[in-house]
Amino acid sequence: MAAGLKAPLSLLLLLFLSHISPSFGLYEDQIGKFDWVQQYVGVVTQAVFDESTVPRRIIVATSDNVLAALATKNGDIVWRQVLESGENGRVEALVGEGQRVTSVAGRMVRTWDTLTAALIHETYLSHTPHPGLLERAVVVGESELVLGEVVAGSVVVTTLDRVSGSPLDHTNVVAPWISTDTKCGSAGKSVVCVELSLSLIFVLLLTAPSPEFVSQPLASVGLEAPEPGSQVLLQTVPGAPDHLIIQVGPGRRLVHLDGNSLHLVRDLGGSQSSAVAGGVLYSLTQVAHIVTLGAVDLETGSEVGEQGLVVELPTHTGQATSLYVHHYQTSDGGSALRALLTCSDHSLHLLSGAGVVWWREEAMARVVAVEGVDLPVDGANINFQDPLPASPDWVSSLVHRVRTQVSQVSHWVSLVMERSDSTFPAPLHTLHRDQLNLRKLLVLATASGKMMGVDSWTGEVVWRIYVSELMPLEGDKLLLYTQRTSAHFPHQPQCVVVGKHRETGEGVLVAFNPITGEGVGDRGGVMTLGFTIIQALLLHHPDHQYLKPVVFVDDTMNLHVFPASGESVVLQHKDSIFVHLARPGSTHLTGYTLRFSTPGNLVLREVWRVCVGGGGIITGVYGKLAWEKVHSPGRVLADRSVLYKYVNPNLAVVTTQGYDHLNKNTLTLYLVDTVSGAVIESVNHKKVSGPIHVVHSENWVVYTFFNDKYRRYEVTSLELFEGLSQANATAFSSLGGRATPPIMERQAYILPVGIQAATHTSTEKGITTKFILFALQTGNVMQMSKWLLDPRRPVTGGPREEGLLPYIPEMRLSPHDMITYNHTLPRVSSIFTSPTGLESACVVLVYGLDLFYTRMFPSKMFDVLKDDFDHYLIGGVVLALMAAALTTRKLAQRKALKQAWK
């Protein structure tokens, strides 16, 4: 009977546990209290002013493959449609047709309702894009669609039916002069190519019955004898499809296309971008932050001064890159102008005669790196703290401490006195650390070269830095390091962002104070390094000013240190600094030591090498967080013995992906010690493909991938244990240890949906249970306890370890576990987690197209009293008990005395 009961009981227990397991569970009135979400659209590439609906809207298509409607009044997103990612979703043409807008992206022609964002019509073009496509011109006609695909040596013109998507006509126009250097662009119904080596402009009218290139010399549009190698730029003119801007070197000309011929309209030298509205050409010139829109009547060529604009853009705005102008009749019969402007810092501005109506910080749609900086404690309070002497003995440090504390007490007393004097509240906008350090300053580095400081409580941007020459390194990465935290008053905190120069490709470093956003050093903290960075690392050892130096490896394997004074720190720890390098797509991972460095000459010497064979290449190296703390060194087994964790801080996961004719796509994970180069373990997957997301922490690795064989997403969990005893309980050394490799526990689970990004929660002391955060392809972010992914979950019966649930192959997604509740976050690129002053709490920033911030309590708020905790009752009970104890003692004493007299 008992055996029969066991199984249903365990199932019941499982059900019960899965319900009580810490789920996020938010009450409706808590929405938005501890979290915020910011939606973005990306860099606007096309815009259509929609006048058909009230309130007025601007329909925009962006480089992030988003189609959106922005309210003209305030710039809010009215609706947003996220199209396919990659080339398939890039909007090539956006045509407004009354209350509808038609977009052509990849092989999809879609018609949308501008009011409701409903998809009215969708056509799949039965036409495969040509390989080696250089440029594609799209002409959207009433009933047909003409595609002009420029490939080397020819232009393929295809006419397709707009409703059915079937091809109607197909012509191949041979043009042997087209090479990869030829610049081609589309304007209206034509393809225009400029071939500098021939000094000719070629025009091809796509809608002609038999399309043919017609050439004319560059000189005919006033661009004479261009220098070879000068840059050619072809720009369409928004609002005037039959016009085109041709820029060769400094010469910039507006030309008009009339069938197969073009003629010069105007010299636009000096202006940055132009647009046409109502027969008036608006050209933009920018000096610093002052933008001037000059208006010229296209027909007469005379300046229409009164229609121009002079507007000052907000600071930290880059150069204007494109302009869309709209001319409209105001209610009192006059005419007014609206200009939509995108800038090189990815910001979007709407200008009118009165100035900037609104602007959007679209740089936030491409956040590349995030760091959470602790806010400084109350400024007035720390003013009394003097820096500790450089080498304190115990007497002086005691004196220092007593003096500091006395001054703090006196400061507090004076503060209390002041408070009673004045009734003015403290200014609210100042950033101060809250009691539990839950408030952070999030430093965001974006692909546009703009850095922003965001207050984590409100989501407001506190400061901005725009460095126009900064762009991400290979692999779309910017390196963001906190060199000095705010814990070292009076030294200011310092962060650095490392990227590469937009033009030269050499390293660029920006050093700044993350609290104020002020650059540190000359030129606003921007430093051109003068070499190409292939590796950079932040040392753990601070210098005497508590600044952690950053070490760079350049492409000739030389070392550079920032700041230069950090060299002494490097030399001091040269025996324990190891660098590992893997070139993208290579099969080698090489480790280097700095031990042969001498003052003024830091050198790398190879000490180990790992060579992944089997036809695979290294696709990723995933280390651990440097500051990570592991609270418990072992796990208690069912028989009460302890299984010790293999906690190697130098361990990195190296993923290699290859193609094998027998097993198709293969994935091999190597766990490599980055000090000794030892391959600790490796796991081999067959018939799996990416994207691979690896979460590596403590003694475990969790990674997700797509299984080609079963066509499903899987998550694999690996856990390393030293065994029932530890080789060295006090310290870990990569150069010593057991001769036997650690025990690896492993298990796999099925995930019902795909993953966009994954990370783990991090708390200050590592006591709180780790949770894994998965950004699902459905747009939710799910939290999953590490216990559920534990590789030791028992498949069959037997003595069960504490807290382990029986193995179930498929992971369940519970709506309670969605930390984003009803928000959908498209295109999540990564998740950032940061510990707070409260051990149970962890702050989370999900970034991608949108930003979502929340705070999590993975093990619930075990270190915080409940809101409804009755302090008075507990205090009263304690006092009453004390009083009772005292009186009964008195009574007992009296009784004893009486008895003694008897």
Next chain:
Amino acid sequence: MVLPAKNLSCFTVLFLAFTASLAFQEDEFLDGQLTLVIEDALEGGPDPIFTQRSTIQVRSVKSGNAVVTHTRPWTNDLNEKLKKLVEADDLYHIRVYQKGSEEKGYVSTFTKACQVFESRLSETLSLMVDGSGTSVVGVWLITPVCVCDGEENGAESDNGGGGGDGGGGEIIPSSSSSLQHNTTVIIRSPIPAPVPDTATYIEKLEAMKNEKAEGKDNRSFLAKYWMYIVPLVLIMVVFGGGQDGGR
């Protein structure tokens, strides 16, 4: 363990049967044979000079069967070089490449020279071979001594086990010239990845279902509730009998 005056002295064969690699799988794992050359650098400094030390004949990657042959006798000269490395607190580098396919490059690792010295040249070499069993991915060198204590009781000790040498007294050679590398080789290869174990789980569910079905009570009404019926009947009999008697 010490073989008298011979160039190839000590070899250790180690069979390592990983339970995982024995597990059933549709593996086409080549049971490849590899010949590996080990080189070490006893002249340290920034640019170490490597000389051939030993060869490893891997007979079977799958079973981890390998034989080590030390091609270089350990001489006093080499001992002096190692001591020099120890004095400079330098590193002891080794690298491994595959005989016949040198173009594939080598894999290398290092340890502290003092660890080798104090371990009296005994060491464990753990070699990771790739999935197809054709090339070496990485090498891991482990010495029994993890932390150097700086005492010169290592390879130098020539007074057969005297003077408080801890552990393994019988291995201590009578002179440094008869000392030789004592190498244990472990050949490992990638573990096949775990797959979601749906079969066992479904079996478990089936078993649970069956158990439930079996557990269903098919007994008759009397067989099930006799414990209630019997006392009831007894009570009725007792009281009923009393009335009868009273009549």
